[in-house]
Amino acid sequence: MTDISQSGPMLAADGTPLKRSLARALRMQKLRALMLIAPLLLFILLTFILPVADMLYRSVDNRIVQDVLPRTIEALEDWDPGSNQLPEEAAFAALAADLKDAANAKTHTKVAKRLNYENPGIASVFRKSGRKVKKWDVENDGPYREKLIELNDGWGDVDLWKTIKTYSGVRTAGYFLNAVDMKLGADGAEVRPENERIYNTLLIRTMRMSLIITFSCILLGYPVAWLLANLPASKANLLLILVLLPFWTSLLVRTSAWKILLQQQGVINDTLVWIGLVDDANRLVLINNELGTIIAMTHILLPFMILPMYSVMQTINPTYMRAAKSMGATDWTAFWRVYFPQSVPGIGAGSILVFILAVGYYITPALVGGTKGTFISNLIAYHISTSGNWGLGAALGAILLAVVLLLYWVYDKIVGIDNVKLG
Amino acid sequence: MADASNVDAFVEFERVQKSYDGENLVVKDLNLTMPKGEFLTMLGPSGSGKTTCLMMLAGFETATHGDIRLDGVSINNIPPHKRGIGMVFQNYALFPHMTIAENLSFPLEVRKMGKSEREEKVKRALDMVEMGAFGGRRPSQLSGGQQQRIALARALVFEPELVLMDEPLGALDKQLREKMQFEITHLAHRLGITVVYVTHDQTEALTMSDRVAVFDDGRIQQIAPPDQLYESPENSFVAQFIGENNTLEGTVKEINNGVALVQLDDGELIDCKPVNVSRPGERTRVSIRPERVEYNKERLQEGAHTLKAEVLEFIYMGDIFRTRLRVAGNDEFIIKTRNAPDQTRLQPGQQIEIGWLPEDCRALDA
CATH class of the missing domain: 3.40.50.300 (P-loop containing nucleotide triphosphate hydrolases)
Incomplete structure (x- = not known):
């Protein structure tokens, strides 16, 4: 007989600790489960997580300046930009050497492009000088200060040197400052002049309009979801198909349809004029502004609000309402005190879904938003695909991500994320 | 009304x-x-x-x-x-x-x-x-x-x-x-x-x-x-729905002094209390509660009609015994007896005679 009243860890029948024994027994199971999800995990890692991480890193990445102008940066180390004096001859010599190597490797345009974001005009100075410096004998052609300024008087501008020095680090906050309408001056961060500010306005507009769209979706979607959950099954199914119908049509087609409906010579205005509600000379401006974006996006995102609300409402037993009424509550009180609180998780889930989709939307605002109704994502798209300023695009994207996470956190504090359910 | x-x-x-x-x-x-x-x-x-x-x-x-x-x-x-x-x-x-x-x-x-x-x-x-x-x-x-x-x-x-x-x-x-x-x-x-x-x-x-x-x-x-x-x-319906109930089908032969004589489908005669049968020749369903069935001859009333029964199954349920019988062609006839010291336990295959008080046996609608 073994002594059962032993102290210490529980032992299995063969004397090994029970915990180890259990872990061994479960290991195979865990391994098999891991193997099952491994392909998806790998796919997500390669196609989603790594690219997103890379994109986010681009928002602070500034290695190009260091890589292309190493000697210049070293020579500028002792230079005080606050003195408003041009740097010493050594810096010019280093620049000439760097520029020659860069021009041979054709990297001088890249650094030019990077610095041009911070100080427009630099690009042409670099590009023009690059071609010439290529032919110089950098060992013996000095002194370079006069030579370079002669080549392009841009080199005689102290601001150009300040920019190079300010953006000489491997990482920079420049893109992020840019994204919030600030810039990195010689004395640290400063707000841009009023006529250069665009991103803050756009970010706030994106948030505001996304909230309006979310609330419109709640108002329009709630009664529909209620009907869906309370109609007999056959009718509810038909209604559900109607709710899902828009998904069967291309997003572009739906957005274009709104263009036809909303434009000044469009169906809605024609009808209103024909009825006599609107004067022919004062047709309503329903598109290419905020209103157009709100109308079209509310319509497009409505199913994402209705479906979670519907699935939550389906779980609310109708006897709750009956119980409330049997206790003396009017229809409205029973709804407001008993039914509505139980449907809040559905509203929460729908709102999060719609808001997050709305914040990142860009096709619809681009098509019906004109200039007043565009979103921050339209500018992100512009920087990624047109202007080529990936760093700024990445910074804007990162800010958008941060704001959404912040709102998600606020929502969790106020409503509680456990209160969100999709059914 | x-x-x-x-x-x-x-x-x-x-x-x-x-x-x-x-x-x-x-x-x-x-x-x-x-x-x-x-x-x-x-x-x-x-x-x-x-x-x-x-x-x-x-x-x-x-x-x-x-x-x-x-x-x-x-x-x-x-x-x-x-x-x-x-x-x-x-x-x-x-x-x-x-x-x-x-x-x-x-x-x-x-x-x-x-x-x-x-x-x-x-x-x-x-x-x-x-x-x-x-x-x-x-x-x-x-x-x-x-x-x-x-x-x-x-x-x-x-x-x-x-x-x-x-x-x-x-x-x-x-x-x-x-x-x-x-x-x-x-x-x-x-x-x-x-x-x-x-x-x-x-x-x-x-x-x-x-x-x-x-x-x-x-x-x-x-x-x-x-x-x-x-x-x-x-x-x-009420008889079937409330409590356990044995049903025998038959035809009313005569009704005298509040007692109906019913001929079961296999020819046996029993006395019943007429509840919603009114005239001879009517089809009826006779209902008897399992605990009102008696098989101990000494406890049966003098001159009461009895029926032959064969024990099919005996189930011991603790406080009571539940015995399934074949009575007048019905294999699902149940009797319940209290588990008392003097109670005999019936054996499957045993032939017994069962009876009851006429008022416990109710002739209902067919």
Whole structure:
């Protein structure tokens, strides 16, 4: 007989600790489960997580300046930009050497492009000088200060040197400052002049309009979801198909349809004029502004609000309402005190879904938003695909991500994320 | 018969009919009168119309035809929230987003009662069901039996005179159910409230009620106190539905002095009490309770008709013995005997003679 009243860890029948024994027994199971999800995990890692991480890193990445102008940066180390004096001859010599190597490797345009974001005009100075410096004998052609300024008087501008020095680090906050309408001056961060500010306005507009769209979706979607959950099954199914119908049509087609409906010579205005509600000379401006974006996006995102609300409402037993009424509550009180609180998780889930989709939307605002109704994502798209300023695009994207996470956190504090359910 | 003239009537159904689809009647010509303070159970199989009746009384369904009166006032057009009827639901319907105290406070709040009075009443109601310490909990933190008590307290907290209960004990296990049955009846009698209780469990109906209304096919088949219902069923449905029952089929030979002579289909003759047979030649179903069957010759009445029986199966059930017999071609004839020291245990294959008192053997409709 073994002594059962032993102290210490529980032992299995063969004397090994029970915990180890259990872990061994479960290991195979865990391994098999891991193997099952491994392909998806790998796919997500390669196609989603790594690219997103890379994109986010681009928002602070500034290695190009260091890589292309190493000697210049070293020579500028002792230079005080606050003195408003041009740097010493050594810096010019280093620049000439760097520029020659860069021009041979054709990297001088890249650094030019990077610095041009911070100080427009630099690009042409670099590009023009690059071609010439290529032919110089950098060992013996000095002194370079006069030579370079002669080549392009841009080199005689102290601001150009300040920019190079300010953006000489491997990482920079420049893109992020840019994204919030600030810039990195010689004395640290400063707000841009009023006529250069665009991103803050756009970010706030994106948030505001996304909230309006979310609330419109709640108002329009709630009664529909209620009907869906309370109609007999056959009718509810038909209604559900109607709710899902828009998904069967291309997003572009739906957005274009709104263009036809909303434009000044469009169906809605024609009808209103024909009825006599609107004067022919004062047709309503329903598109290419905020209103157009709100109308079209509310319509497009409505199913994402209705479906979670519907699935939550389906779980609310109708006897709750009956119980409330049997206790003396009017229809409205029973709804407001008993039914509505139980449907809040559905509203929460729908709102999060719609808001997050709305914040990142860009096709619809681009098509019906004109200039007043565009979103921050339209500018992100512009920087990624047109202007080529990936760093700024990445910074804007990162800010958008941060704001959404912040709102998600606020929502969790106020409503509680456990209160969100999709059914 | 409708007894609308009854001055004591508190709840009245007069010629009430209900149809959902305009083609079939779920409730057919229902007449019912309840005095104040009565505990009435509506018993019946599912689809018999009992729950529909309860819902019409509560106001969640409207009667297609007829009149429902509460305390002499027709309530057909009064919405549920103005009827002042307490109700306990099958799944309790405790509001999951409110605490127990908030649940109980709800009916008082909608009556615009002051805060201190509300708290006082909630406390009293919780103490009444011995749940005083649970006011701050959520319904999901309570066991089924506790939720049941809260549902009861919530239906009673605004002091309604009439309380409806729709299979309130259906979700509880057997022991708890029996305990709650007693608690509910005691509470109802102590508070003097009128209760309409719906169930499909006949034991529940028998143990709890002052009167039981047996529903089938949209009609009340019989309405009577439990003992009458069990011992004197008025038709074969009630006999079959309430308790265990043996049925033998046959034809009435003659009726003399309140005793009917029935010839069973295999030719044997037995004496019965005629209940709803009136003339010789009529087909009948004879009903005998298993515990009223006697096979000990010494205890049988002199000259009573007996039947031959073969023992098919003997089941030991602890407090009772249950024996399955073949009697007059019926293989499902059951007798129940008490497990007493002097009781003989029958063996399968044994041939015995069985008999009973004529009044225990009721000749009902075929």
